[in-house]
Amino acid sequence: MLRSGIDQMRYAAGILRGRLRPDVLTRVSQDLVATLREFGTVGDDSQLLPGRQGVIDPDVQNTITTRALRRTAGRAAAQTAYYGRLFGELGIRPEELTADTWSQVPPTSKASLRAMPAAFVASGSVPYLMAATTGTTGTPTVVWYSQGDLENVIALSTIAMAMTLGVRPHDVVATGVSSRATLGYLVTAEIVRRVGAAFVQIGSIAPELVLERLATPLNLPGRAPRITNFSAPASVFASLVETAERDGWRPADFGLTDLLSGGEVVSEALRARVEEAFGVAPERAYQATEILPAGGAHCSQGHLHYPAEFGHIELLDPRTLEPAAPGGAATLVVTPYVPYRECTMLLRYVTNDLVRVPDTTPTCELAGMAASSDILGRYDGPLSVAVPTRSILDLLEAERAIPLPARYCLVDEPGGPVLHVVARQRSARILGRLEERAAALGVAVKGIVVHDDAELLPARNTVRADLREYSFDSAGQVGGGDEYQRAVRPGDGGDPSRGVRSDEALAGSRP
The missing domain is CATH 3.40.50.980 (Rossmann fold)
Structure with missing residues (x-):
């Protein structure tokens, strides 16, 4: 117990100094595992564990955040080609940045990281592991991790x-x-x-x-x-x-x-x-390869909360990248902090993950942490904000007549988007149920088209379940994802007259 307390104090001191010894953090985690193994639970001091912060005085938190941002920006500017050139061109001095002036640093896009991942690797680090994102389409984004x-x-x-x-x-x-x-x-x-x-x-x-x-x-x-x-x-x-x-x-x-x-x-x-x-x-859980160990945890009220010690979280309007208004849609923009990250450095990284800014201050058990709604989907244009992925899945995954994973796409038409979806059969009854539930949920689509064949979808939507690894024991077995990959190709469409369609506007407000 004494060693555990000392290690927790060393951890806290290391965060304040900006020099974290991984072995100290490892011992803290090992002591937790030993405590749980012996007693089955932890005591009230669990709030002292990393990522379990309670309420912190706003002035104290602002000071801690400013120090962390300066430390992280200073390393990025001094040791990475990308930020070294960027800060030099814009005349940004890391030691003068504050939480209030952090917006002087231009956001970093996925495209920039994907185009030149080595330009974000700090020269003072020793790259050990190349981690790639596991999205199903396009070139994966690469991030390098050191052993630390x-x-x-x-x-x-x-x-x-x-x-x-x-x-x-x-x-x-x-x-x-x-x-x-x-x-x-x-x-x-x-x-x-x-x-x-x-x-x-x-x-x-x-x-x-x-x-x-x-x-x-x-x-x-x-x-x-x-x-x-x-x-x-x-x-x-x-x-x-x-x-x-x-x-x-x-x-x-x-x-x-x-x-x-x-x-x-x-x-x-x-x-x-x-x-x-x-x-x-x-x-x-909300985690992403590019921003670890920064991430989010869910509370009992359904909010997504972000521990302040691992990274700086901003909720920005996905179109303007300015602070999003309460109740508005936002994309998560994340800066993982030194000393947790020393290899690939990312400042104001635009994740393109969509959330909604809370209208009121949360009162849940994690109210001391910054919060947002749960993830709504990915931002790929205004249509993804008007009809986010979550609203579509809440509609479709409750309908037993739709095979899972749900196959669908949105088509932007005059008067509003139309949702095309694959069901087990074309049926006016299925369409009616979808329309009724869409109205109740406030899914902002002009109409719904039900197809019984994935080939008729105007566009393809891929999911992680489509990433299939084959082995001898699966030879000859064909799952829905395999059939879909053979049958649907990017840009393929079909005769819309084969679908059951309603162009009547669905009631309900923007989700």
């Missing part, structure tokens, strides 16, 4: 997983993500090792095989009878729900106690269907 960066992420993630998901030594933890997610795979495997649990990498395979592996008895000494913890993107959970409902799987067929989903929007409708299929609803 990776150790920090692992230690902080160990604290989060042990506290939030309650992973214990008897658990068997599995992941259903693509092997492209190198960072997530390495971090999860190491967390499980430190906790003393067991790890299974299922990967991105056919949902029938995933369900079989989740249900298969393990017969391992000292371990749970079946896999207890499973993490995967939302679209993978959607494909599992579709298959489980079709093939008659029940919660009693599994031994799952905790589920975790990230990387894609998790609608409330999907959470409910996952709980129905597996007996437990998935927890949500």
Whole structure:
């Protein structure tokens, strides 16, 4: 206990000095794991753990933020080619920046990072791991991590997983993500090792095989009878729900106690269907390869909260990149802090992840942290703000006549956007239910077109469940994602007359 207290004080002192020893943070996480293993819970001093801050005096927080921004900007300007040139051209002096003048630093776009990732790597660091984003389209974004960066992420993630998901030594933890997610795979495997649990990498395979592996008895000494913890993107959970409902799987067929989903929007409708299929609803997490360890945690009231110690969070209008108004849509703009990040440096990185700014100050258990709504989707133009992904998924994933993952697209037409969606059959009854629910949810579309064939969608929407890894045991098995990849090509369309359509405006306000 004495060593744990000393390490926590060393951690706090290191943050103030801007020099964090990864071994200190590692020991803090190890002490937490040991405490949970012995006592099953932690005491009131858990608020002293990294990422668990309580309410901080605004003046104190402003001073801490200013120091962190200056320290991070100073390293970026002195050691990276991109920010060194940018600060020189604009005459920005890192030592003079404050939280109030931080907007002098131009935002950094994904396109800039993607075009020249080496220009963002600090010369004083030793690159160790290249982590790439796992989106399903286009060139992935690359971020380099040093060994210290990776150790920090692992230690902080160990604290989060042990506290939030309650992973214990008897658990068997599995992941259903693509092997492209190198960072997530390495971090999860190491967390499980430190906790003393067991790890299974299922990967991105056919949902029938995933369900079989989740249900298969393990017969391992000292371990749970079946896999207890499973993490995967939302679209993978959607494909599992579709298959489980079709093939008659029940919660009693599994031994799952905790589920975790990230990387894609998790609608409330999907959470409910996952709980129905597996007996437990998935927890949500907001993390991104580019900004770790900065990220967000959900409170009991559904807000997304951002610990101030790991990075600076801004909620900016996605079109103007100026501060978004209360109640308005915003994109998350993030600056991961030194000393948590020392390799790839990013200042005011525009994630393009959409949220909504709270109308009022939250009163939840995490009210001491900056907050937003849950992730609404990705910003790719005004249409994505008017009809965000979350509103569409809340509509479609509650309708049992629509196969999961939902296949849809929006077409901007005179008078408003039209939602095209694939259902099991063309039916006026299905269309009527969708229209009624869209009006109740306030989904701002002019009309809905129901198709029974993915080839008729005017455009293709890909999801992480489409990232499929093949093996001999899946030879000859074709899932919905495989059929979709063969049948739908970018720009393909079809005869709209084959769909059931309503052009009548749907009631409801902008989501």
